Amino acid sequence: MTHPTRTYWLEHAWLDHHVEPGVVVEVGDGRVTAVRTDTPTPPPGAETLRGLTLPGLANAHSHAFHRALRGTVQVGSGTFWTWREVMYSVADRLTPETYHALARAVYAEMALAGVTAVGEFHYLHHAPGGTPYADPNAMGEALLDAAAEAGVRITLLDTAYLSSGFGQPPNRHQLRFSDGSADAWAERCSVLKDRDHARIGAAIHSVRAVPAGQLATVARWAEERRAPLHVHLSEQTAENDACREAHGCTPTRLLADHGVLGPRTTGVHNTHLTDEDIALLGGSGTGTCMCPTTERDLADGIGPAAALQKAGSPLCLGSDSHAVIDLLEEARAMELDERLRTRTRGHWTAAALLRAASADGHAALGWEGAGSIEPGALADLTTIALDSVRTAGPLPRLGAETAVFAATAADVRHTIVGGRQVVRDGAHTLVPDVPQALARAVEALRA
Numbered sequence: 131m132t133h134p135t136r137t138y139w140l141e142h143a144w145l146d147h148h149v150e151p152g153v154v155v156e157v158g159d160g161r162v163t164a165v166r167t168d169t170p171t172p173p174p175g176a177e178t179l180r181g182l183t184l185p186g187l188a189n190a191h192s193h194a195f196h197r198a199l200r201g202t203v204q205v206g207s208g209t210f211w212t213w214r215e216v217m218y219s220v221a222d223r224l225t226p227e228t229y230h231a232l233a234r235a236v237y238a239e240m241a242l243a244g245v246t247a248v249g250e251f252h253y254l255h256h257a258p259g260g261t262p263y264a265d266p267n268a269m270g271e272a273l274l275d276a277a278a279e280a281g282v283r284i285t286l287l288d289t290a291y292l293s294s295g296f297g298q299p300p301n302r303h304q305l306r307f308s309d310g311s312a313d314a315w316a317e318r319c320s321v322l323k324d325r326d327h328a329r330i331g332a333a334i335h336s337v338r339a340v341p342a343g344q345l346a347t348v349a350r351w352a353e354e355r356r357a358p359l360h361v362h363l364s365e366q367t368a369e370n371d372a373c374r375e376a377h378g379c380t381p382t383r384l385l386a387d388h389g390v391l392g393p394r395t396t397g398v399h400n401t402h403l404t405d406e407d408i409a410l411l412g413g414s415g416t417g418t419c420m421c422p423t424t425e426r427d428l429a430d431g432i433g434p435a436a437a438l439q440k441a442g443s444p445l446c447l448g449s450d451s452h453a454v455i456d457l458l459e460e461a462r463a464m465e466l467d468e469r470l471r472t473r474t475r476g477h478w479t480a481a482a483l484l485r486a487a488s489a490d491g492h493a494a495l496g497w498e499g500a501g502s503i504e505p506g507a508l509a510d511l512t513t514i515a516l517d518s519v520r521t522a523g524p525l526p527r528l529g530a531e532t533a534v535f536a537a538t539a540a541d542v543r544h545t546i547v548g549g550r551q552v553v554r555d556g557a558h559t560l561v562p563d564v565p566q567a568l569a570r571a572v573e574a575l576r577a
Contacts, residue, residue, distance in 0.1 A: 135159075136549055139172035140183040142516070142526050145503055147481045149182065149529040157509040157549035164505055177551070179513045179544050182529035184484060185501045186246025186510030186547065187457040188491025190419045191360070191398050191448025193251055194233040194273065195224055198572045200453060213428055217451075218303035222258055223575050229254070230272035231574065235567035236452065237280035238558050243455050243539035244512035246547045248282055249419075249448065249495045251333050251360060251398070253289035253307045255318070260305035266318050274328050281552035281560045282327075283510075285495035287360050288319040289333035290340050290348045296376035297341075312340065312347035320351075327548075329496045331358035334390065336365075337373055337381040345388040352394065358496040360419070361390065363397035365430055370402055382407035391416045396446065396494045399425065401433040408434060412441025417494050420486075422463035424450035432467045436477045446491035456539040457487045458514075465534075480530040513544040 135158045143153040145165070154173060156164040172178050198220050224232075233250075240248055254269050256262050265271065270286055277284035291307035292315070294300050300308045309315040322330045332352040334340045340348065352359035364370055364381050373381045382403065385391055391410060396417035403411075411418065418438045425431065428451070439445050447460040461483040468477045478486075489501025500508040514533050515521060518541050524532045545553035558564050 137173065137176040138511070138546070139169065139176040139178050140513075141178070141180045142182045142529055143503055144182065144184045144484065144530060149527050151526065153183075153503075155503060155509070155511070160509055160548035161499075162503065162505055162507045162509050165503060179511070181513045181515045181517075181543050182526070182533060183503070183511050183513045183544075184244075184533065185488040185503055185507075186512050186545070187244045187487050188446065188495060188497070188501065189240055189245045189248045189449055189455075189457060190396065190446040190491040190494050191251055191421055191450050192236075192248050193451060194236045194276075195220055195229065195254065196451040197236045197239075197455075197568070198232060198575050199451065209429065220575055221254055221306070222303060224254060224269075226263065226268040226272045228571070228574050229269055230276050231567070232571035233273050233276035234279050234561065235564060235571045236455075237277050237282050237284075238561035238564045239455050239568065241280055241282050241545050241547075241552045242542060242556070242558055242564060243457065244514070244542040244545055245455075245457060246282055246510035246512065246545060247285070247492055247495055247497055247500065248277065249285045249287055249331070249358075249360065250277075251287045251289055253291040253333075253335055255309065256306040258306050260300075260308060267322055270319075270322060274325070278327050279560065281547055281550065283497060283547065284327065285329040285331050285358060285497070286322065287331045287333040287358065288315075288322060289335050290315045290344070291335040292340050292344065293338070295338050296372055307335075312344035316347060316351045329357070330355075331360065331496055333359065334361040336362040336369065337384050338369055342377060342384060342388060345385065345390055349388065349390045356394065358494060359390070359395045360494075361385065361395065361397055363400050364402045364407070365399040367402050380404055380407055382410050386410050386414070398448070398450075399430065399433060400438060400443075401425065401431045403434055403438075408437050408441050408443075411438060412443045415442060415444075417444045417446060417490070419446045419448050419494065420460070420464050421448045421450035422460055422467055423454040423456070426463070426467070427451065427453040432471045435464055436468055444490045444493070445486045446494045447487050458533060458537050458539065461487045461534050480534040483534050484530055509546060509549040511544070511546040512542060515541045515543045
């Protein structure tokens with residue numbers, strides 16, 4: 131990832147919880163070197179970003195290959211578990227080459243939606259049947275390369291996935307997910323290294339997929355490296371019921387008892403929680419990644435996001451299965467879902483929702499110094515049009531409210547990563563035809 135020295139003039143910028151008109155941002159070595167306000171016109175040589183510029187958005191939970199399911203799993207009835215069988219059929223057909231092509235297109239779609247960093251929850255490790263590739267990390271390396279080519283940052287959350295359920299071996303689909311043991315998982319993913327555009331983190335797929343006695347191994351690996359650790363948590367009531375039957379406690383309590391919770395850990399979904407679960411997560415500083423568009427698509431339920439944040443759990447957002455790739459929609463959906471659940475309005479300000487979509491998402495992915503527009507911060511920016519049919523009308527000083535409650539990904543005009551303009555005037559500068567790239571990649575999996 132190159133780091134140009136550039137000057138940008140922002141027509142409007144979201145600075146420290148308010149909108150400021152006429153802002154100059156100077157960039158060097160991938161970071162913001164200076165911010166000057168009260169600049170009503172662009173200075174000579176500056177690149178103009180018209181609209182409202184926000185810190186880059188962080189998509190904290192992604193399964194890139196699920197994008198191939200969009201539009202194909204919306205017909206008929208069913209549950210998460212029937213959807214999962216269709217998902218497995220796609221996973222069975224992926225190779226490092228086809229996964230690279232699909233992920234490159236998906237990450238390019240994210241850039242078009244203003245996403246500058248993605249957390250890839252990666253468990254598709256081996257060939258079908260579980261045979262390792264010649265490079266045991268071929269699938270992970272394909273994702274890292276895809277992100278670089280799409281111009282976005284990535285945290286590869288290499289995922290331990292060892293069983294199909296409590297005390298059950300992997301099923302035939304899951305054999306390619308499993309390393310056999312947490313120690314073997316740790317040995318394989320220890321070969322992966324951070325790089326300029328990438329961080330290596332860890333994930334526990336779920337308490338049903340990693341035996342209790344091996345949870346600490348994954349947690350210790352992340353702790354030793356001070357790396358982020360993510361885990362699917364209580365997405366389904368069936369998982370909670372099975373955990374109580376196997377261990378006599380909730381999944382959250384099981385994770386707490388094995389040292390998994392803590393400030394570098396993020397629970398994904400956190401949907402079906404008890405009051406004790408919420409207190410454990412908040413008291414330990416464990417984060418929560420809500421994925422509202424996927425949670426509603428899969429009929430998972432509405433998680434207690436407001437109660438979790440009040441208890442001390444920082445909130446971030448992800449597009450998960452990519453039924454929609456739109457972090458602005460995820461942000462407003464969290465508020466609107468809470469309105470439906472409680473029948474009251476105003477649980478989060480627009481500023482708080484933007485923080486969940488940017489700074490707190492980057493923190494959950496291990497990208498320090500991201501999610502703000504200030505000297506020293508990563509020069510990752512997203513510009514939202516204020517003159518589209520969705521955003522025209524409100525006063526510019528209400529730009530945060532307009533971005534969260536009116537704009538969509540279609541209103542993203544510019545995306546800058548490390549000072550480089552990855553999206554300019556709504557077009558990707560590195561992947562020329564993103565829709566065609568997506569169509570080709572998905573079609574290759576159907577062939």
